[in-house]
Amino acid sequence: MSVQVLLGPQSPRPNLVSAVETTAFDGPVLSITAGWRDSEGEIDDIAADIGLPVQDLGLYQKAETVLANEPELNDLQRERQEKLQELQKLYRIRLNCSLASAHTLLTTEGDDELLRLEQRAAISQLRALDRHHLRRIAAIHANFDARRASLDIPKATAARDEIRSLVASAGLVLIAGGHVAVLINRIRLFGLQSLLRDKPIIAWSAGAMVLGERIVLFHDNAPQGARNAEVLDAGLGLVDKFIPLPHAHSRLDWSDATRMSLFARRFAPSRCCTLDFGSMIRLESGRVAAVAGSSVITRSGKKSSLVAR
Amino acid sequence: MNQSITQLIAGKPVSPESVDSFVRDNTFPLVEPGRVTFVWRGQADEVFLRCWISGLSTAQPLERLDGTDLWALAMDLPDGSRFEYKFEVVANGHRQLVLDALNEVQAHDPFGTNSVCQSHGYQRPSWTLPDPDSRSGTLETLRVASGAFGEAREVQVYLPARYRKTRRYPLLVVHDGLDYLRFADFKTVLDNLIHRLEIPAMIVALTQSPDRMKEYTCDERHARFLGEELLPGLRLKLPISESPADCGLLGSSLGAVASFHTAAQYPQTFGKLLLLSGTFAFSDLGHHKKGPALDGVVEFVNGYRANPFPLAERIYMSCGIYESLIYENRSLLPLLQAQGMQVHFEEARDAHNWENWRDRLRLGLSWLFPGPLWMVYE
Numbered sequence: 097m098s099v100q101v102l103l104g105p106q107s108p109r110p111n112l113v114s115a116v117e118t119t120a121f122d123g124p125v126l127s128i129t130a131g132w133r134d135s136e137g138e139i140d141d142i143a144a145d146i147g148l149p150v151q152d153l154g155l156y157q158k159a160e161t162v163l164a165n166e167p168e169l170n171d172l173q174r175e176r177q178e179k180l181q182e183l184q185k186l187y188r189i190r191l192n193c194s195l196a197s198a199h200t201l202l203t204t205e206g207d208d209e210l211l212r213l214e215q216r217a218a219i220s221q222l223r224a225l226d227r228h229h230l231r232r233i234a235a236i237h238a239n240f241d242a243r244r245a246s247l248d249i250p251k252a253t254a255a256r257d258e259i260r261s262l263v264a265s266a267g268l269v270l271i272a273g274g275h276v277a278v279l280i281n282r283i284r285l286f287g288l289q290s291l292l293r294d295k296p297i298i299a300w301s302a303g304a305m306v307l308g309e310r311i312v313l314f315h316d317n318a319p320q321g322a323r324n325a326e327v328l329d330a331g332l333g334l335v336d337k338f339i340p341l342p343h344a345h346s347r348l349d350w351s352d353a354t355r356m357s358l359f360a361r362r363f364a365p366s367r368c369c370t371l372d373f374g375s376m377i378r379l380e381s382g383r384v385a386a387v388a389g390s391s392v393i394t395r396s397g398k399k400s401s402l403v404a405r
Numbered sequence: 406m407n408q409s410i411t412q413l414i415a416g417k418p419v420s421p422e423s424v425d426s427f428v429r430d431n432t433f434p435l436v437e438p439g440r441v442t443f444v445w446r447g448q449a450d451e452v453f454l455r456c457w458i459s460g461l462s463t464a465q466p467l468e469r470l471d472g473t474d475l476w477a478l479a480m481d482l483p484d485g486s487r488f489e490y491k492f493e494v495v496a497n498g499h500r501q502l503v504l505d506a507l508n509e510v511q512a513h514d515p516f517g518t519n520s521v522c523q524s525h526g527y528q529r530p531s532w533t534l535p536d537p538d539s540r541s542g543t544l545e546t547l548r549v550a551s552g553a554f555g556e557a558r559e560v561q562v563y564l565p566a567r568y569r570k571t572r573r574y575p576l577l578v579v580h581d582g583l584d585y586l587r588f589a590d591f592k593t594v595l596d597n598l599i600h601r602l603e604i605p606a607m608i609v610a611l612t613q614s615p616d617r618m619k620e621y622t623c624d625e626r627h628a629r630f631l632g633e634e635l636l637p638g639l640r641l642k643l644p645i646s647e648s649p650a651d652c653g654l655l656g657s658s659l660g661a662v663a664s665f666h667t668a669a670q671y672p673q674t675f676g677k678l679l680l681l682s683g684t685f686a687f688s689d690l691g692h693h694k695k696g697p698a699l700d701g702v703v704e705f706v707n708g709y710r711a712n713p714f715p716l717a718e719r720i721y722m723s724c725g726i727y728e729s730l731i732y733e734n735r736s737l738l739p740l741l742q743a744q745g746m747q748v749h750f751e752e753a754r755d756a757h758n759w760e761n762w763r764d765r766l767r768l769g770l771s772w773l774f775p776g777p778l779w780m781v782y783e
Contacts, residue, residue, distance in 0.1 A: 105783055108538070131781075134569060273783045302782040313779055319603050319771040323779065342782040 097381050098293065100307055100335055103300035104342060104375035104389070105273065111374055111388075112298065116146045116268070118378070118386075121296045123267025125149065130156040130282040131274020131302045142270070150270065153262060155282040158255050162285075166249045173285070176240045180233065180329075187229045188326060194222050195324050195358070202354045222362050226327045230310060233329055237284070256286050263291045273301025273342065276313070280306045280329055289332050297334065301342040304371055307335040312363065314341065316349035325359055336382055337366045344370035344391075356397030368393040369402055377402065406479055407435040407442040410470065419472045427475075433507035438525045442479040443467060444507060449496045452476040456490035456522075457756060459729040464493060484526035486754040487761070488727055489519035512760050514588050521760070532597045532767055533590050539600035540566030542592065544611075549638045553626040558612070560635065562643070563592065565599050565606035570644050575607040575651035575774055578631060578675075580621065580660030582611020588759035594766050602778040603771045608643055610635065618698055621659035623666045623705040632671035650718055653677030653773055657762045659684050662702050668716045669709065676718040677773040681762045682725060685733040706737075715744040721769040722748060727756040 101115045116125075127150050129136045136156040143150040163170040198218035204211060263269065269292060271279070279302050283289065297307065305311050314325040341348065348370075349355060360368050369377060370391045378386040384404050391399040413419060413427045428446060435442040445452050445467055453464040467476035489512050491502045504511065505520035512521045542565045548557045561582055565574070585591040591611075598604045612635070614620040620627040636652070639645055646652070654664035654675045661683030668675045686695045687706040695703065720741055724734035731752065741748045749772050755761035 107783065134572065135567065273781075275777060275781050277780050305782060315779055318778060319767050320775075328780075 098334070098379075099296045100379045101296075101298040102304040102307070102335070102338075102340055102369075102371060102375075102377040102379070103298065104371035104373055105301050109373045110145065111376060112142065112270075112300070113145050115298045115376060115378075116148075119268065119296050119298060121268040123265060124151060125268045125270065126262060126266040127152045127270040127272065128155055128279070128283065128303070129272040129274070130159075131272055131276065131279035132156070133275055133278055151262070153259055155259070155286060156278065158259065159282050159285050162252045162255050165251045166247075168247050169244065169249050169252050172240060172243055172247070176236060177281075179236050183229075183232055183236070184326070184328070187225070187232075188324075190225055191222075191324055191326055194218070194225055198222055198358055198362075199354060202358060219358070219361050222358075226310075226362070229327055230330055259286045260288065260291055263288055263295070266295060269295045269297045271297060271299035271303030271306065273303050276302035276305050276311055277328060279303065280311060280331065283332065292332060293334060301371065304340040304342065306331050308338050308340060309333050309336065309366070310339070312339050312341075314359075315347050316352075316355070317347060322349060322355075325362075335379060338377075338379075339363050339366050339368045340371050340377075341368055341393075342371045345372045350399070353397035356393050357395060358397075360393040360395055360397065364395075367402070370399070378404075406477070407437065407440075409435060410442065410444075410475075410477055413475075414470050414473070417472060419470075424473050424475060428507065433505065434522055436523070436525050438484060439481060440479060441482045441522055441524055442477055443490075443492075443505070443522075445476045445492050445494070445505070446474055446507065447476075447494070448474060449476070449494045451495040453493040453495075454478050454480075454490055455493045455502060456488055458488055458727040459731065459756075460727075467492075482522070482524040483754055484524055486522075486524040486727070487527045487764075488522050488756045489758050489760075490522055491519060512588075512758060514759050515584055519758075524754075527754075530764055530767065532601070533594055533763055535593050536597050536600065539596040541596050542566050542568070542599070544586075544592065547639075547642065549635050551630050551634050553629040553634060558630070558635075560639075561586070561611040561613075562639075563595060563609035563611065564643075565608070566596070567606065572606075573644050573646045573651075575605060575653070576610065576636075576639065576643075576645045577607055577653045577655055577677075577679075577770075577774070578610045578612060578635065580612060580614070580654070580656035580663050581617065582609075583613040584759065585655075585762075586611065589763035589766070591763075591766070594763065594770075598767060598770060598776070602776045602781050603767065604774045604776040607774060608639070608645055610639055617659055617663075621656075621663035622699060623662065623701040625670070627663055628667040628670040631667045632674055636674070649673050649676035651676070651774075653679060655679040655681075655769075656683075657681035657759075658757065659702075661685075662705075665716075666705055669705075669714075672714065672716045678717045678720045679769045679773055680720060680722045681765055681769070682728060682730055682757050683722070683734060683737075684730060685737050687733065687736070706733075710740060713740050713744050715746050717746060719747045719773055720749070721751075721772050723751040723753055723765045723769065725753045725755040725757060725761050727754070730757065 137152040139152050201215045201218050308331040311328040311331050313328050316322040375390045376388040377390050387402045387404050390402045392402050394400045433444050452467040467478040469476050494501050508520045510521040511518050542563050545562050547560050550557050652675050656664035661680040685706050686699045686703050693703045724731045738750050
């Protein structure tokens with residue numbers, strides 16, 4: 097049985113300890129804190145809290161070292177990142193127009209039947225755009241993987257083998273939050289997706305985001321105003337039909353029901369689940385086995401408590 | 406007239422006790438949507454509100470309320486506004502500028518202290534107040550040798566929390582830097598915005614001129630000091646990014662002019678400009694009337710208006726709508742945009758003062774130097 101526990105932010109009120117206590121595992125505890133970037137590996141507090149030794153994989157630093165020592169891989173990686181960034185800009189151009197028209201249609205008054213079909217079509221277009229974007233991203237990753245396979249990069253291969261062997265022998269993997277793009281990038285760089293599939297995982301914030309099928313960025317209260325939620329990349333696909341939303345209380349504008357409704361309908365049938373301080377969603381073989389303090393965004397843009405089944 | 410004043414004077418004769426309780430039970434000035442009423446209490450021949458709002462008389466008389474020692478002035482003021490003021494009290498032939506004794510809200514600047522009027526809807530931004538969760542950066546003093554000025558200059562350098570020599574940081578060079586620390590809570594603002602990931606961890610060089618009226622009025626020595634001495638000197642000592650996109654200048658009033666002038670002397674060196682209430686004086690025809698101290702500024706701005714060119718990648722400009730400089734700033738905006746530069750212009754319901762500039766820092770800094778907020782979910 098695969099077990100994933102999704103948590104909200106761990107500061108200032110951590111609930112990692114109770115998640116660890118209620119998760120059965122056999123073997124050493126590993127952590128992935130690549131999202132913390134320069135602060136990666138500062139896990140003394142975590143180890144002290146859970147009362148167990150924790151080994152950090154050091155993915156961020158190891159990637160820095162590997163890329164510094166393997167210039168061909170570094171060039172390839174840089175090329176991929178530049179392409180992804182460029183593609184994201186192009187996607188945003190289309191996304192902004194599509195979202196604006198869908199939002200307008202959801203707030204327009206008129207013949208109900210006529211309007212309903214146009215609203216559905218607008219949301220379908222949005223979903224198609226998101227799918228198209230993910231396909232384009234997947235093609236870039238596939239191109240990277242194919243070209244990487246032909247490189248003679250012994251240092252990178254050795255580092256990858258070492259890390260994969262640590263993950264293979266782990267009893268429990270903790271994935272911390274932080275910079276979500278860095279986190280997914282480092283997990284991919286070392287090819288850990290398949291190895292993580294059968295491991296008990298406790299992940300919080302950005303860590304929870306990367307476990308899903310797609311990673312959705314969002315912030316309605318940024319200094320420059322609300323930004324449109326956008327798909328960044330595919331996730332690891334370890335958790336089906338969930339869009340984890342860390343800091344949802346502060347990052348989402350719940351007063352705009354139309355905006356929230358559009359958010360929920362755009363990503364359906366995935367459930368958009370809040371992960372705030374104290375939140376916990378425990379998944380066992382894909383089933384929601386236990387929940388604390390998490391809500392889903394409904395079609396009408398409201399909150400509804402997520403319940404275990 | 407404000408309702409509480411109307412009620413007070415309705416019950417004539419007004420007893421001193423009822424005046425006492427009126428003063429005790431209200432906060433001043435009296436604020437209601439779209440309107441503010443100033444109140445002064447005491448014996449005087451005349452009382453004026455002294456404020457420096459473009460479009461209004463600098464001295465507006467308060468009227469004595471019959472049978473009391475209260476003086477009042479009601480004025481329309483858009484919601485969300487803020488400005489600074491004093492009372493001018495005339496008694497026995499003497500004029501004296503005094504703070505509003507009934508108003509505890511004050512602001513400080515290099516010239517002293519003023520009372521602050523905050524209209525309906527204005528709230529001091531939370532990010533300007535100390536946040537116990539924000540990690541504190543540090544301030545260090547560096548001495549930079551300057552051939553331009555023929556002496557070493559001291560610069561305060563802000564290093565962000567978790568500063569590491571192995572990283573590369575953006576750099577912001579600030580004019581009137583010590584004043585920004587003292588009067589605009591700049592260190593608190595930096596700590597908070599970095600903590601909230603709204604701006605990246607950055608190094609900030611806080612410069613302070615011993616003679617800003619000379620050095621900030623398009624003085625070639627000042628531009629040379631920043632472009633050829635301070636910037637390379639800091640890059641030698643500190644881990645600062647080499648990219649112009651990571652290098653910015655900040656200034657308000659004449660400091661904004663000095664920032665603009667320096668960027669013009671060293672185009673594409675400082676990729677980001679944060680210009681607040683810039684004294685961008687110019688003349689379309691004939692000699693300007695801003696006084697000889699601004700001759701150099703007018704000459705420079707006139708020259709730039711005649712032959713504009715792109716000098717930075719992004720510019721954030723702001724000016725208070727209650728200051729006369731709004732005219733100059735609005736005039737400059739389309740010219741800058743026409744050069745292909747990205748310009749964000751914000752008009753503030755405020756005047757020419759430090760707290761106006763403080764309140765603009767979040768939008769200005771985060772627009773010029775966007776932090777990783779979008780990507781980070783701790």
